Amino acid sequence: MKIEAFLTLQAAVERGSFAAAAEAVNLTPSAVSLQIKQLEAYFGQSLFDRSGRAVQATGFARRLLDTMARPLADLEKLRNQRAQPLTGRVRLGVTGSILTTLLPRAVAELQRRAPGITLQLERHNTPELIAALKADRLDAAILVRPPGGGSARLHWHDLLREPLVLVVPAQLAPLAPEAYLRRYPWIRLDRKLVVGRLAARFVDGLVPQCEALLDVPSADAIIAMVGLGLGVSVLPRLRPEHLGPYEIREVSLGAAAPTRQLALARRKQDSENALLDTIAQAFDVACR
DSSP states (O other): OOHHHHHHHHHHHHHSSHHHHHHHHTOOHHHHHHHHHHHHHHHTSOSEEOSSSSOEEOHHHHHHHHHHHHHHHHHHHHHHOOSSOOOEEEEEEEOGGGTTTHHHHHHHHHHHHOTTEEEEEEEOOHHHHHHHHHTTSOSEEEEEOOTTOOOTTEEEEEEEEEEEEEEEETTSOOOOHHHHHHHSOEEEEOTTSHHHHHHHHHHHHHSTTOOEEEEESOHHHHHHHHHTTSOBEEEEOOOHHHHTTSOEEEEEOOTTOOEEEEEEEEEGGGTTOHHHHHHHHHHHHHTO
């Protein structure tokens, strides 16, 4: 019986549903259900009462978790107590949008935590990064998680959820978002990008048949253009690195604003790789 099955059981008991447990352990609900059934077959007892709308943990399930709590904690402690510092090369894919914001912060944190880890960086858009991960051309990637949740063949570690905003020149008078888009040229983020499609869909709903001045494949380039007064654009929320060099400001799109979910993705067989865990932790710090 794999240790992961007990961790899945723990998540299901704590969260009260297989769907919530699936999200916590980065599995599909059907995979969670299969692991629970395997545990039930192994012990010959039911772990959940499935007669109602919500599953309820049985007394045996809770006793089993009480029995396993200490060994699981001890194993995790041993795993984190490494006599030798982490070393190795990691092929990390990144999207262009983090090159001047999150990436420098994450690299600095990684140098502090594990200077023996060497990064080999490759820049691609999200679909290309996902394809490279599946083909074993990358070990991990920082990308935009697709709205549907992303490939079930990959392990996903969510980093940062950001609303999209309207970015306008700082000197413009206050207006509603649709008024800006009607009055000033729209600089559209390339729709080949996940965020570009989200932004375009939102603008099309807000101002139907809004014509774009041009399509640009880089958020940083668009920010520079907006700073020069060339137009306005819908982009992920600005970070401090954007506000220093350019005279721009952001306008909220309200409760209906689409969001971008940044995540670290890796193959499922690498879900407990210590090097990749450390890189994920460095990006967690960078996102704060």
